[in-house]
Amino acid sequence: MENSTYQLIEDCNATNKALYKFYAAVMIVIFILALPLNASVLHLFIFKLKFWKSNSNNIFLFNLVLADILLLFCLPIKAYNFIQGERRSENDVVCKAMLFMLFLNRGASIAFLTVTSIDRYFNVVHPGRKNLLRALKKSPQISVLIWLLLLPLTIPTMLKTFECCNSHKTTQDDTLVKDVVDSLREVVFFTQIVIPFVILVYCTVHIVNRLRKKTVGDRTKLRRAVFLVTTVMVVFSICFLPCALARMVLLITRIENMSEPAQDKAAVAFDGLMVLSYMDCLLDPLVYCFCSTKFKALYLTNYFPFLVKDAQVPTESSTGNMSHPTSHPTCNNVI
Template identity: 70%
Template sequence: MESTETNCTAESRPLYVFYSVVMIVEFVLALPLNLTVIYLFIFKLKFWKTNTNNIFLFNLVLADILLLICLPVKAYQFAIGERRSPNDVVCKAMLFMLFLNRGASIAFLSVISIDRYLNVVHPGKKNFLKILKKSPLISLLIWLLLLPLTIPTMLRTFECCNSFGREGDELATDIFRESVFFTQILVPFIVLVFCTVQIVNRLKKKTVGDRTKLRRAVFLVTSVMLVFSLCFLPCTISRMVLLVVRFNENHKAEEYAVQVYDGLMCLSYLDCLLDPLVYCLSSTKFKSLYLEHYLPFLIGKDGQPNDSSHSTGNSSNPAHLNNAQRERQMETMKTLTTQGDPCTS
């Protein structure tokens, strides 16, 4: 059996330095974006006062921020040539945070997609999600349900926190931990595929009425599925390959499989950057609010993003246009703070 030090050491130092750079770039880009989004949810939308998906979206962004906090630590370990921290406490604490917050991110994305499916495919029926989402307790319940699924990372000292197949007397614990890893990705992905197919079919069957909201619902659930496919499925497949190679005791192949797996795990952290862009900023209401607060120079005189097609002959009177724009912005702000889900528009 390999020693802990050998198993924790990166075989290809330049490759892991590159991985650390990737994680730092993800951290630098995603943290400010998530912080600006969470500021709007708290101080402008006042998410706790709304009976909508705002609460779910807030928890989604919160999970992403907590996950981002772990990235500098992992990047540092990779940069010095270690796959995991040799410190047992740090190692297990990192795994606990990564399991918990990535699981929360996946859970809230799934709940948002399921809610959109119920609203679009079964709009007239009362469902448990419509009732539960009126209370912030459902979000707390999701966090609490994720805790027992994360406990296996804290039960014992893993060999480099990754000992599956190496400690026979603890095989049950390892099987439970690996089952959680695969289940929290594969099951939500199947649910997302189902929701996407059902909403697309609903859009095809709708021949009259407003199809705009349906198209946005299709865009939302499709985006969730694509992010899952990009961020989570590759690392899941590579994990399966790694376990097969490890059981076959092919040490040379395992060395390469470990490097691929660690690299694809770095790719999975990209969801912290994609979540706010796809699920929050895809909403026209939230996009307008975000632009007005952080990128006002992109707002045109008609309240839409600046575009050459929006220019008119009235541009000779800037003072009048500025006053009109300010009035529109105030009306938009009032609407955003009193209306519901920013993703239903």
């Protein structure tokens, strides 16, 4: 029985089919809820805000929602594999295409969340200082550059054994090259999460301290701004840190050559927390809503007008400068 379980792990088949069907159901729910939400936000960025004409970080937020939508299209395929009792597609082309899309777009989502936080950091902590990011964000070139820089990072993650969590697994075919490739793959996985998290913590702490020391202005608006800058940290902590910790535990079970049941439990937990990471597509729109009260008003008046009472509908001329409404200077300086 133990050898049978070992073979299932090696073949990337689910040893607990009922649990993986639950994972699939969670992904389907995320897809159903997040796709129309992100599509509606994308529609606003393109047709109402005309993000390419904006000098604010609307360009970064547009790329963030674009990455989330592309990631969402992977979820039905992933859910189908789980329902079939497979941790990945048996078709090699489909498997590698899925890994490419998952890691590229999840990496882009993390990257644009991080860049947005860095931009907020300079706007709040060093408002008068010139910086390269402030100059570059006025054009889409920096967004294109971020996408291009992420492409090479997808190569190690698409290697055969990554999706099935078999890095550093003791086998008869162990070689120095295999160990180096496994290590490189794990470095890419962890740095994609750990480095942005450190940057987010640094930026958020300094932003919160700066806003708390600010004595001029409406305290309600200041509290709203503090809540805004912590939103990204919360989203990141919920979606990405748990799967990184689970991956670390899994690697320890592999390197220490623990029992197969222990390795299988660690792999199942990692798969489940990777599913949790897809919640990012559902939580990112919170960032857009807290960017500006005008964005929230624009969204409600376009899609839920019955919820808006005696509110002035934002015009396209005003939405083009949405990130800097005069009524909320503190919040918008943060964004």
